[in-house]
Every structure is written in structure tokens, then in C-alpha cells.
Amino acid sequence: MADKNEILAGLAEIVEEETGLETDEVQLDKSFTEDLDIDSISMMTIVVNAEEKFDVKIPDEEVKNLTTVGDAVDYIANAQG
Amino acid sequence: MSRRLVITGLGATTPIGGDVPTTWENALTGTSGAKTLEYDWVQEYQLPVTFAAEVAAEPAEVLSRPEIKRMDRSTQFGVVAAREAWADAGLDGADLDGERVGVSFATGIGGVWTLLDSWDTLRNKGPRRVLPMTVPMLMPNGAAGAISLDIGARAGARTAVSACASGVEALIMALDLLHNGDADVVLAGGTEAAIHPLPLAAFANMQALSRRNDDPAAASRPYDVDRDGFVMGEGAGALVIETEEHAAARGATVYAELAGGGVTSDAHHITAPDPEGLGATRALRKALASASAAVEDVTHVNAHATSTPVGDIPEYTAMKAAFGDHLENICVSATKSQTGHLLGAAGAVEAVLTVKTLADRKAPVTINLETQDPEIPLDVVTGAPRELGSQDQVGICSSFGFGGHNAVVAFRTV
Numbered sequence: 001m002a003d004k005n006e007i008l009a010g011l012a013e014i015v016e017e018e019t020g021l022e023t024d025e026v027q028l029d030k031s032f033t034e035d036l037d038i039d040s041i042s043m044m045t046i047v048v049n050a051e052e053k054f055d056v057k058i059p060d061e062e063v064k065n066l067t068t069v070g071d072a073v074d075y076i077a078n079a080q081g
Numbered sequence: 082m083s084r085r086l087v088i089t090g091l092g093a094t095t096p097i098g099g100d101v102p103t104t105w106e107n108a109l110t111g112t113s114g115a116k117t118l119e120y121d122w123v124q125e126y127q128l129p130v131t132f133a134a135e136v137a138a139e140p141a142e143v144l145s146r147p148e149i150k151r152m153d154r155s156t157q158f159g160v161v162a163a164r165e166a167w168a169d170a171g172l173d174g175a176d177l178d179g180e181r182v183g184v185s186f187a188t189g190i191g192g193v194w195t196l197l198d199s200w201d202t203l204r205n206k207g208p209r210r211v212l213p214m215t216v217p218m219l220m221p222n223g224a225a226g227a228i229s230l231d232i233g234a235r236a237g238a239r240t241a242v243s244a245c246a247s248g249v250e251a252l253i254m255a256l257d258l259l260h261n262g263d264a265d266v267v268l269a270g271g272t273e274a275a276i277h278p279l280p281l282a283a284f285a286n287m288q289a290l291s292r293r294n295d296d297p298a299a300a301s302r303p304y305d306v307d308r309d310g311f312v313m314g315e316g317a318g319a320l321v322i323e324t325e326e327h328a329a330a331r332g333a334t335v336y337a338e339l340a341g342g343g344v345t346s347d348a349h350h351i352t353a354p355d356p357e358g359l360g361a362t363r364a365l366r367k368a369l370a371s372a373s374a375a376v377e378d379v380t381h382v383n384a385h386a387t388s389t390p391v392g393d394i395p396e397y398t399a400m401k402a403a404f405g406d407h408l409e410n411i412c413v414s415a416t417k418s419q420t421g422h423l424l425g426a427a428g429a430v431e432a433v434l435t436v437k438t439l440a441d442r443k444a445p446v447t448i449n450l451e452t453q454d455p456e457i458p459l460d461v462v463t464g465a466p467r468e469l470g471s472q473d474q475v476g477i478c479s480s481f482g483f484g485g486h487n488a489v490v491a492f493r494t495v
Binding site: 017018019020041044045048051052 | 145146147150209210212213214
């Protein structure tokens with residue numbers, strides 16, 4: 001079980017790996033599409049990698065609700081719970 | 082519409098160099114790119130062939146990590162070579178009308194690493210783990226698409242797929258785009274990244290690969306009596322082709338003219354070349370005719386010459402038929418002796434070398450030719466590069482592929 005800070009750090013590593021963005025650019029209030037310029041294919045890659053890293057399931061229909069990095073961190077934290 | 086076409090940029094990543102200057106320097110002195118493969122899978126699968134000619138410079142040295150992750154290895158090579166060619170032409174960041182810029186980038190096999198890695202992922206980890214980028218990474222037009230994005234080419238991005246003839250066929254498709262008036266500039270070439278256990282096992286079982294496991298550097302030996310198959314290579318070659326008017330208007334440096342090309346098909350056998358080389362002969366003649374070149378204009382051929390026992394002879398037969406007695410005045414370079422066989426990239430890399438040959442008036446060497454096959458009495462360049470003289474002349478680059486594909490291009494000095 002990871003706390004929210006650990007989830008954010010892990011997610012930032014996944015985003016860096018996929019997009020080349022620095023990990024400190026991946027902050028809770030950043031929008032994946034508007035701020036981080038992540039397209040739908042990259043988003044799905046990030047989701048699949050996050051599922052593996054945090055041992056959770058993020059259904060495809062939930063992914064569109066994950067607007068910001070914070071949304072994703074919350075979803076993963078709840079899914080772990 | 083027939084417009085004079087010129088080569089203004091060259092790029093390559095090959096087993097003998099990570100760029101054109103290094104590849105060319107090594108091609109002139111004679112360097113083997115073949116080495117023993119140091120991967121666990123060679124032993125794990127007990128491959129009958131344990132060596133190949135891998136690229137001299139890994140694409141990760143020049144591409145960013147996200148680029149590496151989103152591109153199959155074959156697309157990575159293509160992008161590396163294409164960027165070098167584009168920059169070499171002075172077009173990096175140039176203000177071009179994208180609707181007049183095309184791409185013609187070939188491959189023989191496409192994203193075979195991605196396809197088979199994804200299949201392993203599906204079987205071992207389930208469908209959810211299959212990456213969303215899998216399809217654009219494995220598709221054979223992946224490199225053409227990525228390169229068109231890179232340079233903003235909107236006049237069409239084509240992909241020739243004709244096995245080992247693909248690289249040259251891509252140049253002929255580029256020539257068509259330009260002659261049709263659909264583009265003023267085309268970035269053309271070919272790429273391949275198939276040094277994977279599956280193609281190695283399959284080509285080995287066809288008896289197509291050299292088994293000289295104890296001496297990889299001596300394994301690719303076109304025209305030698307002891308040749309026993311080709312050596313699998315990987316990499317990419319790229320050429321910027323543009324209309325003479327377009328090149329002149331921007332003051333571009335011109336290496337050579339792309340004078341013409343010819344494509345034919347054998348309809349003889351799915352893999353074996355026509356023993357009389359009839360299809361290859363027709364392709365050579367078509368290339369000369371479309372270049373408005375006489376047989377006597379030709380001074381140099383960069384031959385397909387893969388080093389297989391059965392392949393090298395019909396190519397000679399075809400050259401003899403097409404060039405007649407003038408063949409004795411033509412010097413031949415078999416650069417696969419150095420690079421190995423880059424399959425769908427072979428023709429593109431060899432076209433780059435042919436253009437450099439004409440621009441520098443210097444033909445690269447063929448290595449490993451110790452005892453020339455008496456059935457192939459060609460004037461092969463060995464030992465030292467051949468000086469070509471200062472006259473106007475035509476150089477030929479020919480490629481032939483499984484499926485009975487024959488593709489030949491003719492370049493002229495400028």
C-alpha cells in the first residue's frame with residue numbers, strides 16, 4: 001500500500017518514462033491533456049503501467065474521468081483501499 | 082511531366098557507421114560490421130547462426146527516451162537516417178510548403194520486434210498489458226509516418242514493401258511522386274531491424290544465411306567461391322531527392338542526379354531468382370532507358386551481391402545481358418561484404434553509397450574476395466577504392482527481393 005505522496009512519485013516516474021517530462025512537472029493540479037500535453041494513447045500506456053505498479057484496476061470507462069494528476073492519485077489510492 | 086531530379090541530402094545508420102561520413106570512410110577502407118551476437122537468446126534457442134551485422138551506433142545515442150519507447154527499432158533507424166539526410170540537405174527548420182514535400186520510406190519486414198514482444202506480453206501478462214502503441218509501432222509504414230510527422234511532409238508518405246528490393250523501390254516511388262508533379266522534395270529511403278531470433282531461424286532454415294560462426298567478419302563474401310550465404314544486417318539509409326529547380330532556387334549543394342529507375346517482377350518463383358536473370362535484365366534496361374543513358378555511360382555498379390551461392394550468378398548474367406561487352410569497363414562494388422544484408426534497407430544504404438561514389442569519383446571496396454568465382458568474371462573493386470575519372474558518368478544501384486522483385490536506379494554525376 002502506497003500513500004498519496006508515494007503514488008504521486010510513482011505516477012510521475014511513469015509519466016517521465018512515457019513522455020520525457022521531468023518528474024517535478026507532474027503535480028496534483030496538472031491536467032494530463034491541457035498541461036502535460038499527453039494524448040489518449042500515452043494516457044492509456046500510463047494507465048496500464050500504473051495498474052501494474054500499484055496493483056490496481058483502472059477500467060477504461062474511468063480513464064476519461066481522470067482529468068488531473070490528482071484525480072489519478074485519488075483513484076489509485078481508493079482502489080488500493 | 083519529366084523534371085530533372087537531384088540528390089541534395091544523405092543519411093545512414095549502418096553496421097559500419099552511425100552516419101554517412103563514418104559509413105563512407107569505412108566503406109572506402111573496407112570494414113566488416115559482422116560480429117558474434119552476445120545475447121542470451123542465441124544460446125537459449127540454439128540458433129544455427131550466431132552472428133549478424135548490428136548497427137554501429139545505437140539509436141538511443143541520438144533519440145530521446147520517449148521517442149525510443151514509442152518507435153519500433155526499425156522506425157528508430159529510419160528517423161535517425163532521415164534526420165541526418167534532412168539536415169545534410171540544409172532543410173532542417175527550412176520554411177517549406179509541406180504540401181509539396183513527400184516521404185517514401187520502405188521496409189522489408191516492419192516492426193517485427195514489436196510484434197513478437199507484444200505477443201510475448203499478451204501470453205505472459207494478458208491483454209491489458211499490451212501497449213496501446215503496439216499497432217503504430219509494428220505497422221510497416223511506421224517509419225514513413227514518423228518521418229512525415231518529423232519534417233511536416235503532407236504530399237504523401239508511401240511505403241514500398243518488396244523484401245530486399247524495398248529500399249531501391251522506395252526511390253523509384255519517390256521519383257514517381259516528383260515526376261507526377263505531386264511534390265518538389267521527397268525524403269526517401271529504407272529501414273530494417275530484423276536481427277531477432279525468429280527471422281534468423283527462418284532465414285537459416287532457408288539455407289540463406291552464412292554459417293561461418295567462427296569467423297563472422299569473413300562470412301559475407303560476395304563473388305568468392307567459398308561464399309555460403311548472406312549475413313543479416315540492420316540499419317537505414319535516406320536520401321533527399323528534389324527537383325532541380327527547387328534545389329537551385331534555394332542554392333542547395335547537389336551530390337548527383339537521380340536519372341532514372343526501373344522495376345520489374347520475375348513471376349518465376351517466390352524466392353529463387355530467375356536463373357537467366359531475365360527480370361533483373363529488364364529492370365536494368367528500364368532504368369537506363371528512363372535515365373536516357375547509354376550502356377557506355379555506366380562506369381560503376383553497386384550490386385545486390387548478397388553472398389548466397391545461388392543469388393550472385395544470375396545477377397552477373399543479367400548485367401552481362403544488359404551491358405554486353407561494355408561490362409568489362411564497369412567496376413562493381415559489393416558493399417554487403419562490409420555491411421551485411423540490410424534487407425529492406427539494403428537498397429537505400431547502397432544508393433547512398435552509389436551517390437557518394439559518383440560525388441567523390443571513388444568506388445568503395447569489396448572485402449573477403451579471395452578466390453573469385455570463375456562463373457562471375459566481373460571487375461570487382463578490392464583492396465583499395467577505385468578512382469572513377471572526371472568524365473560525366475552513370476552509376477547503377479540494383480536490388481532484388483523474395484517475391485521476384487527487381488528494382489534498379491541510375492544516378493548521374495553532376
